[in-house]
Amino acid sequence: MSDGQWSPSAGTGQIVVSGLTKQYKNVRAVDNLSFTVQPGRVTGFLGPNGAGKTTTLRMLLNLVTPTAGEATIGGHRYADLADPLRSVGAVLEASSAHKGRTGINHLRVICAAAGLPRQRADEALALVGLTPAANRKFKGYSLGMKQRLGIAAAMLGNPQVLILDEPANGLDPEGIRWMRGFLKGLAAEGRTVLVSSHLLSEMQLLADDVVIIAAGRLVRQGPVDQVIGSIAHGGRVRVRTPQAEELTAALREQSATVDADGHGALLVTGADAPTVGRVALAAKVELHELTTERPDLEGVFLELTAGKAEIR
Amino acid sequence: MNLVRSELLKIRTTSTWWLLGIGAFVATALAFAVNAWLAHTVLSGRGEEVGVSGAQASAPAQAAGLYTSGQYLGLLFVMLIGILMVTNEFFHQTATTTFLTTPRRTSVILGKLGAASLLGFGFWLATTVVDLIAGAAFLSLDGHGTQLGEWEVHRALLFNLLAYAIWTILGVGIGTLIPNQLGAVITAAVLYLVGTQVVQLLFFLLSNWLDSEAVVKWQVVWPAVASQVMISGEPSQFTPAWWVGALVLTGYAVVSGTAGVLITRRRDIA
DSSP: OOSOOOOGGGOOOOEEEEEEEEEOSSOEEEEEEEEEEOTTSEEEEEOOTTSSHHHHHHHHTTSSOOSEEEEEETTBOGGGOSSHHHHEEEEOOTTOSOTTSBHHHHHHHHHHHHTOOTHHHHHHHHHTTOGGGTTSBGGGOOHHHHHHHHHHHHHTTOOSEEEEESTTTTOOHHHHHHHHHHHHHHHHTTOEEEEEESOHHHHHHHOSEEEEEETTEEEEEEEHHHHHHHHHTTOEEEEEOSOHHHHHHHHHHTTOEEEEOSSSOEEEESSOHHHHHHHHHHTTOOOSEEEEOOOOHHHHHHHHHTTTOSOO | OHHHHHHHHHHHTSSHHHHHHHHHHHHHHHHHHHHHHHHHHIIIIIGGGGTOOGGGGSHHHHHHHHHTTTHHHHHHHHHHHHHHHHHHHHHTTOHHHHHHHOOOHHHHHHHHHHHHHHHHHHHHHHHHHHHHHHHHHHHHHTTSOOOTTOHHHHHHHHHHHHHHHHHHHHHHHHHHHOOOHHHHHHHHHHIIIIIHHHHHHHHHHHHHHHTOGGGGGGGGGSHHHHHHHHHHOOOBTTBOOHHHHHHHHHHHHHHHHHHHHHHHHHOOOO
C-alpha cells in the first residue's frame, strides 16, 4: 500500500471461530462450527452450495446474529472493533452499490462514514485498476469491475484482515489471475486473507490453508498439502511392469489390493510407493513406472463432502 | 458527525434529491398560484365566495398561507426522501457496506435521522425563500403590505420548519419499518394523500353516531391532521389546540425513530 501505515505488529489478525451456530426457522445453516485462520496466509473457505459459508462470514462480520457461539478477529468481535475499516476489509457481494452512483462516489461515501481521508477513494480505485471508470455509474460496470470496486472498498482502510466471499465470480481468466496475484501479495505482507469459493482448481492455486465445511459443519481444516495428503495417504499407487502377474501375486502376499487400470498399469491400494518398490525388488520384477496418485483438491473435496451436500 | 456527512453525500451523489426537489418546486409554484388567487379574493372582501371568513380572512392569516405555499406536497416529498434514505440501502444492497463501515447500528440510524432533519431544513429553506420573495412581491403589489412583521406569519414559518424536519424523520422511521422500497413509498404516499380524507370521514361518521362533536377533534391522532393542526394555530370546533398537534407529531417521530433503531439493531443483513 502506498501509505504504508500498516504493519504486522499492529495486531495478530487471527480469526477465531468457535462454536458458531445459526438456526433459521427450519434449517441449522451453521452447526457448532469452529476453526482458525492465520495471518500471512491465504485461507480458502470451501463448501458445497448451501453449506453455510456466506452465513458464517456474515456472522463473523456482525451482519447476522449467531444463535450460539462467537467469532473474533484479532481477539475482538467485529462489532467491538474501534475502527473496523482500518482492521478488516470485506468483499461480500458484487452488487452492493447504488446503481445510480459513480464508483468513486461509492468509495467517498464509505470514506466519509469511516472518517478516512477523501483521497483514499482515489488511491483504492487506482490499486484495483479502476481509475478510468471512476466517474461511470455503477449500473454500467461489468461484473468484473463490480468485483474490483468491492475490493477497492475493502482496501480503503488498508486493513490487516481481508475477507472475501466468492471474489472470483464473474471474473474473466485475466481477472482471476490478477486477483490471485493480488491476494497472494497481501498475504505475503503478513495480512490475513480468508476467501470463500467453490472454484476448487482456483483454490488449489491460491490457498495455503483450507477450511472445508459441509451442511454447516467443519469437515477438515489445515494446509492444502496436508488436507490433500490426508486422503492420499490411503490413496493409490500406479505401477507399470511387464511382469504384472508376478508383481500382483507378490503384493497380494503383503495384503495389498491390486487392480488393473485397463490401460496396462496396476493400481495398488494398501501399500505405499516405497513398499511396492521393495516388494518388486524382492520379487525381481522390473518396474517401468511407480507413481503415487495424489488426488487434487477437487477430488479430496468431493470425497470429504460426499453425501453431505444434499439440499437441506 | 462523520455519519451525517456520509448520509448527506449518499443523497447528493444520486439523482433522488433533485428529482424530489423539482417535484417540491413545482408543487410550491402551483400552490402559490392558488394561494395568491385565494388571498387576492379574500382580501378584496369577497372571502364569502370562497368560504373563508372570520380570523382566516385577515391579511396576516392569508399572508401566512401564502408564505407556506407548497407545504402539503413538500411534506410528502421530504417524507419520501426519508423513506428512500433507508430503503435504498436494502434495494441496492448497500446495507452490508454501511453496517460493515459502522457496526454500531444505532449510530447509523441516528446519522440518518440527523441528515434527514438537515434535509428537511434545506427543503423548508428553499421553498420558504421562494415563497417569501414571491409572496412579499405579490402582497405589496396587491396593496396589503408584506405582513412580514406579523407574529402569525412568523409562527407559520417556524412551525412549517418543524413540520418539514419531523416529516423527514417520520420517513426514516417508516423506511425501517417497511424496508421494501416500493411498498414503503406507496404505503406512505397513499396514507398521506388518501388516508387523511378517509380518517376525517371516519371521525365525522363516528361523531354523528356518538352524537358528540368533540369526537371529531380526536382526528388529530392522524399524523397529517396533527401536522395541519400544529401549523394552522387557530383551534376550531373540529380541531384541538396547536400544541396537541405538535405533541402528536413529535410523538410519531420519536416512536418511529426508536422503533427504527430497535428493529435495525436486530435485523439480519443477508
